[in-house]
Amino acid sequence: MSAAVTPPDGGAAGSPVRPETAALALFGDHVLDRRVAVSTGGVVAALGRLGVSEAAARTALSRMGRRGLLRTVRQGRQAFLGLTEHGTAVLHDGQRKLDGEVVDRDWDGRWTLLTFSVPESRRADRHALRTRLGWFGFGPLRSGLWVSTSDADVSATLAELDLLEHAEVFRAEASRWTDPARIAAEAWDLPAIAAGYENFLRRWADGGVEHLGELSRRILLGAEWLLLIRRDPVLPSVLLPQGWPGTPAAALFHTLRHEWARQAEEQAADVLESIVDR
Known part of the structure; x- marks a missing residue:
């Protein structure tokens, strides 16, 4: 699937993902719970592989620092980036979303x-x-x-x-004349959520952006999925329309994420210089 190399909004490889979201996916995969800090230049280079300009990448990282997600660790003249306590908590929360279901199978009504x-x-x-x-x-x-x-x-x-x-x-x-499915349809824009999953399936059905390496693909995949599940309340199937596209989309996401894990890790080791973060 073809994609623009450098979108005008500073996004990543023609996807709806912005640089900050891509950076969060990168830190979630290669920094979270590893007790390491990674070189700023390495992060900029990794985002550059997605078509993110150096200026856009550094702006995103500065913004994440101001939000209290990242902190700078200096070793000589070189700057490394580590997660703050707040950043770790945010990424753990996101990781639970990434690993979770898109349909609630245990709803008690x-x-x-x-x-x-x-x-x-x-x-x-x-x-x-x-x-x-x-x-x-x-x-x-x-x-x-x-x-x-x-x-x-x-x-x-x-x-x-x-x-x-x-x-x-x-x-x-819900009691009397109150229809739970109607409540769900009023509280959430289910057609828009479904359209997001359908677009994801179309974009990634053939493996996604084929010209990118596994590290870049996995970052984009995780970042795009996070954007989708942010909007999804994870409802029980009885409240969802028939043929809910979230289910096959989730299966595809987990398959590709696992398929690219080893090669993405090897490529990350080449581009991301790291130090022990105490």
């Missing part, structure tokens, strides 16, 4: 209902809460009412944003 009211003076906190609720699999049903089919505990997020006193949570079942 109950919903988590979260209602909140945040003062207008705290608009930024309200926006941050909505963003994180989406990551936890919640969808907006009514104004100030979000629902999830999982028993996700968002108390830590609420406490971090100092919003515990502004929110209430309930566990409940």
